[in-house]
Amino acid sequence: MDAIVVEGLRKRYKQVLALDGVSFAVREGEIFGLLGPNGAGKSTTVRILATLTAFDEGRAEVAGHSVQHDPAAVRRAIGYVPQESGVDRDATGRENLLLQGRIQGVRGAALRTRVDELLEGLGLAHAADRTARTYSGGMRRRLDVALGLVHRPAVLFLDEPTTGLDPEARAALWEELERLARVETLTILLTTHYLEEADRLAGRLVIVSRGTVVVEGTPEALKQTLQGDSVTVELEAADGERAHTAVAALPEVHEAVLDGRQLRAFVDQGARSVATIVSALDAAAVSIHAVTIARPSLDEVYLHYTGRDFRAEDAEAVAAARAPAGGRGGRER
Amino acid sequence: MPRIVAHTWWMIGRQLRNLAREPIWIALLLIQPMIWLLLYGQLFRNVVKLPGFGAVSYVTFLTPGIVVMNAFFGGTWSGMAMIQDLDRHVLERFLATRSSRIALVLSQVVRSGLIAAVQALIILVVALALGVRAHAGAPGWLLVLLTSFLVGCAFGGVSHGMALIFRKEATMIAAANFVGLPLLFLSSTLIARTSMPHWMAGLARFNPVEWGVVAARQGVLPGADWGSAAAHLGLLAGLTVVTVGFATWAFQVYRRSL
Numbered sequence A: 001m002d003a004i005v006v007e008g009l010r011k012r013y014k015q016v017l018a019l020d021g022v023s024f025a026v027r028e029g030e031i032f033g034l035l036g037p038n039g040a041g042k043s044t045t046v047r048i049l050a051t052l053t054a055f056d057e058g059r060a061e062v063a064g065h066s067v068q069h070d071p072a073a074v075r076r077a078i079g080y081v082p083q084e085s086g087v088d089r090d091a092t093g094r095e096n097l098l099l100q101g102r103i104q105g106v107r108g109a110a111l112r113t114r115v116d117e118l119l120e121g122l123g124l125a126h127a128a129d130r131t132a133r134t135y136s137g138g139m140r141r142r143l144d145v146a147l148g149l150v151h152r153p154a155v156l157f158l159d160e161p162t163t164g165l166d167p168e169a170r171a172a173l174w175e176e177l178e179r180l181a182r183v184e185t186l187t188i189l190l191t192t193h194y195l196e197e198a199d200r201l202a203g204r205l206v207i208v209s210r211g212t213v214v215v216e217g218t219p220e221a222l223k224q225t226l227q228g229d230s231v232t233v234e235l236e237a238a239d240g241e242r243a244h245t246a247v248a249a250l251p252e253v254h255e256a257v258l259d260g261r262q263l264r265a266f267v268d269q270g271a272r273s274v275a276t277i278v279s280a281l282d283a284a285a286v287s288i289h290a291v292t293i294a295r296p297s298l299d300e301v302y303l304h305y306t307g308r309d310f311r312a313e314d315a316e317a318v319a320a321a322r323a324p325a326g327g328r329g330g331r332e333r
Numbered sequence B: 001m002p003r004i005v006a007h008t009w010w011m012i013g014r015q016l017r018n019l020a021r022e023p024i025w026i027a028l029l030l031i032q033p034m035i036w037l038l039l040y041g042q043l044f045r046n047v048v049k050l051p052g053f054g055a056v057s058y059v060t061f062l063t064p065g066i067v068v069m070n071a072f073f074g075g076t077w078s079g080m081a082m083i084q085d086l087d088r089h090v091l092e093r094f095l096a097t098r099s100s101r102i103a104l105v106l107s108q109v110v111r112s113g114l115i116a117a118v119q120a121l122i123i124l125v126v127a128l129a130l131g132v133r134a135h136a137g138a139p140g141w142l143l144v145l146l147t148s149f150l151v152g153c154a155f156g157g158v159s160h161g162m163a164l165i166f167r168k169e170a171t172m173i174a175a176a177n178f179v180g181l182p183l184l185f186l187s188s189t190l191i192a193r194t195s196m197p198h199w200m201a202g203l204a205r206f207n208p209v210e211w212g213v214v215a216a217r218q219g220v221l222p223g224a225d226w227g228s229a230a231a232h233l234g235l236l237a238g239l240t241v242v243t244v245g246f247a248t249w250a251f252q253v254y255r256r257s258l
């Protein structure tokens, strides 16, 4: 069964057409990513699904309930972590969670246990009884996530949950979310600017641009259309030609480009190929100053699917990636 | 119904707990009413020589008025808390939960009333120390507390309605000032009604602040008219229902704007 169904959603604010026919479906127990640049309509979509914002046209269902006709039932099923922290700063972390839990219908010992468990799991136990005013931005963000989870919702909306988190906290939150999705059979709709995040967490994702879904697929499928990663090698000396020949000859390297002392190799999976590239250079007696792996960023993917200089030869790859969505897109505009 | 009550209660708990955590707020809460009483008591001491005050000291005359004025100001400004919740996205967070919608507004209004009543209690204790005695005794004191609660609620409703419509602190401050001073001076808080110009006394009859002052005075001054007290309390209760309705409507306007 689908936990979330969105069909032809349209929403106009006075001046702005925020959503221009967004459609997607999220399966139960899945982590689904909603990617897109600023103003694409990600938050608007999530806010509509969280029953905060009314929409003009289309259909939206969460956990089998109509957002429009039975918002109360939807609210019972969901947890919502807004883009902007909704923490009560004058209250402690624990008080925030206890109140939220009570309102969400959790009581007594079960609530206290749950709150302790969340504080522990999100690394807030040491600060539980301090007012949230004294929290760092990252701590507040984690409290936001805990607030969304306190009543064990069936569906969780996360609007840019890791923005403002340091890499360590981000990785920890990813782990926690993965664990929850597994243990609590949670369906998660996640918006993010980080393809890396979607890559790590999302089973499937859509890219939204100017209020429409431009592409849908698994992170792998989307990255494949971008020819994978690039491995950049900074060379110690000006022996670029030799290095280029050695690397270009490797079977997993699609293409190698030399730019001064910088050699870039395009491969499917940077992490796997980097060792091969380094040892090939070693064998060719080229000394290396530094190696970096770059993965396609959201910007690249976004430009790839919506850019104006969209090249004809890419159209087939796009069509393939869109196929599961039955694609409707902003590309026609 | 029990859900509304429970949710309102929990939300009030949140507001009072947060307030109790701020030492400055507690100090202001305690000091402000005393300043009113001591300052105005001194400032207008000679007013007792004017006709219309009966045989009581000016402080005694002033006490119920100060209680009501304090409740009125507190209520009028109470919507600032709502603006803070809006700015900090706390309200939106609650809106995405199964929280009772009415409780979100009602709790703020009742909180205004409760704080007004607590301040009234402080004023009464200070007044007692200054030699003020309620002629009606304990029921008189209770009447003053109840009046301040209702005045706090009634204007809390107005204030939260305005907060939800304006959603900006600056606008809110202007509006609160706009409402505040005229209503205060169009009442017999500081002077007896008999010494007001005729037109003013006439207008004062329609002033909710005056309703509160009249009701509270029945508990403190000699010659209590319980019928008048009940009537004015009834007016205040009716007004509270209306202003809560206004605030709830403003809340819907706000929700539709999201």
Ligand SMILES: Nc1ncnc2c1ncn2[C@@H]1O[C@H](COP(=O)(O)OP(=O)(O)OP(=O)(O)O)[C@@H](O)[C@H]1O
Residues within 6 Å of the ligand: A013, A014, A016, A017, A018, A036, A037, A038, A039, A040, A041, A042, A043, A044, A045, A083, B257, B258
């Ligand atoms: N309350 C509002 N009133 C008017 N316009 C709005 C409102 N909220 C959003 N918009 C507009 O709707 C469009 C979509 O906004 P939305 O917040 O959904 O984007 P987003 O994808 O979440 O962007 P970001 O990555 O910056 O968070 C934007 O053009 C925005 O300006």
Ligand SMILES: [Mg+2]
Residues within 6 Å of the ligand: A042, A043, A044, A083, A159
């Ligand atoms: Mg957003």
